[in-house]
Amino acid sequence: MMTTKSMAAELMAAKSMANSISARAMAAETVPGKPIDPGIFDRGERMGELHLFLRCRRRHWLRWIPAILILAVGLIGPAIVPQNPYTMALNHALLPVGSPGHPLGTDDYGRDLLSRLIFGARTSVWLGVMVVACAGAFGTLIGAATGYFGGLVDSVIMRLADALLAFPLAVAALFVAALLGPGTGNLILTLTLLGWVGYARLARSLVLRIKSERFVEAARAVGAGSGRILFRHILPNIAGPLASYAALHIGSVILICAELGFLGFGVQPPTPDWGLMLNEGRAYLRVAPQLAIFPTLAVTLTVMSFQGLARAWNGRNHSERC
Numbered sequence: 001m002m003t004t005k006s007m008a009a010e011l012m013a014a015k016s017m018a019n020s021i022s023a024r025a026m027a028a029e030t031v032p033g034k035p036i037d038p039g040i041f042d043r044g045e046r047m048g049e050l051h052l053f054l055r056c057r058r059r060h061w062l063r064w065i066p067a068i069l070i071l072a073v074g075l076i077g078p079a080i081v082p083q084n085p086y087t088m089a090l091n092h093a094l095l096p097v098g099s100p101g102h103p104l105g106t107d108d109y110g111r112d113l114l115s116r117l118i119f120g121a122r123t124s125v126w127l128g129v130m131v132v133a134c135a136g137a138f139g140t141l142i143g144a145a146t147g148y149f150g151g152l153v154d155s156v157i158m159r160l161a162d163a164l165l166a167f168p169l170a171v172a173a174l175f176v177a178a179l180l181g182p183g184t185g186n187l188i189l190t191l192t193l194l195g196w197v198g199y200a201r202l203a204r205s206l207v208l209r210i211k212s213e214r215f216v217e218a219a220r221a222v223g224a225g226s227g228r229i230l231f232r233h234i235l236p237n238i239a240g241p242l243a244s245y246a247a248l249h250i251g252s253v254i255l256i257c258a259e260l261g262f263l264g265f266g267v268q269p270p271t272p273d274w275g276l277m278l279n280e281g282r283a284y285l286r287v288a289p290q291l292a293i294f295p296t297l298a299v300t301l302t303v304m305s306f307q308g309l310a311r312a313w314n315g316r317n318h319s320e321r322c
Contacts, residue, residue, distance in 0.1 A: 063312035066305035067247070074125030077118045085115040085272050094288045105290050107280065113290065117298055119272035124302065127188065127257050127267075128250040134192040136246050139199025144230055144238075146200070147207030158204070161197045169194060173256050177265040187266050191253055202245055206238040244313040251306035258299045274299050 073080070083101070089110035097105045104113040146154040164172070172194050180186040210216065211234065219229050260266035261275025269276060274295040281291025 061312070063308040066301070067309040070121060070302055070305055071125055073118060074122045077122040081112075081115040081118050083112040083115045085111060085119045086270055087111065094284065096288070097290050104294055105288065107277075107291055108284060108288075113294060116272040116277060117274075117294055120274045120277060120295065120298065121302070123267060123271060123273050124254045124257060124299075127184070127191075128253040128306075130188050131191040131195055131253045132246050132249050134188065135195035136199050136242070136249070138192070139196030140203045140235070140242060142196065143200035143203030144207050144235060147204035148211055148226065148230055148234070154204075157200070161200055164194065164197045165201075169252070170256055170259055173260060174263065174265065177260055182265045182268055184267055184271075187257060187260060191256060195249065195253070198245065198249065199242065202242060203238060206241060207234055210234055210237055240313070244310050247306050247313055248310035251303040251310075254306070255299060255303050258295075 082103075089106070092102070092106050092110040093108050095102050095106040095110075097103070099105055102112050102114070104117070107113055107116070142157060146157050167175075173190055176190040176193060177186065180190060216229060216233055219233050224233075257266055257273070258275035258278070261273045262279045263275075264279070266275055267273035277295040278292055278299075281288070281295065284291050
């Protein structure tokens, strides 16, 4: 027997459906005396789905714009800087925001702050792309291979990954950077050694899920080797989630590079770097707070931009509802 609650739920569902059909019929353009075309309901459904699809795509593409602008600034930075970021003019030190020829002012050595911020974007973007490329390639290959073949090697590598993930990334990066010493090359090596773990675990989980699919079994049945199956059939089908993780990872790398630069283990002076600029500007918070505010805003907006890019890519691959 049907309970009172289930009967009430069915009645409410039927009433909602009837109201929806009635509203569509009233909204349709009909001719008096002519029967209503049932196809208007299907067309209404299709138009609604199309509107929802376009609205979702527009939101996703709008999330790409900030990250694309930052990447563009990083690539063409030397061509658009108003002044040489390395040129010192001690007689123009600590100029305020809005000074002639220096829209954002100058630092304690008289160097143009806007130019150094733009060059800092170039440094941060280059570091982020290099670390993500190295860690992503290595981690994806390791994770895909261990997930596909399994066995003792899979267990050993995953336990190593678990051990690395047990430490906070910033603390581990600081420890390794202190061992290797400061510098751009050591910074890339440090973050690559710590960053491959996420790609390996993600690629392994995706391969474990997809290697039993029918198209993989079909490729194996026609005699395709393991290498061909991995590179031609499995890796292209897991590229979407890996790309979304890579976009998120770029933001994390830029943030950690700024942290290490602030502590003196990252990019070394006189190269413009947002973390290094923040460290130099904290001594002038009272007289020239813009020296610390603008690098902080640059790091924050960049990280948020790449997080938005990751969400947009994730929505593109999984048909995120709006």
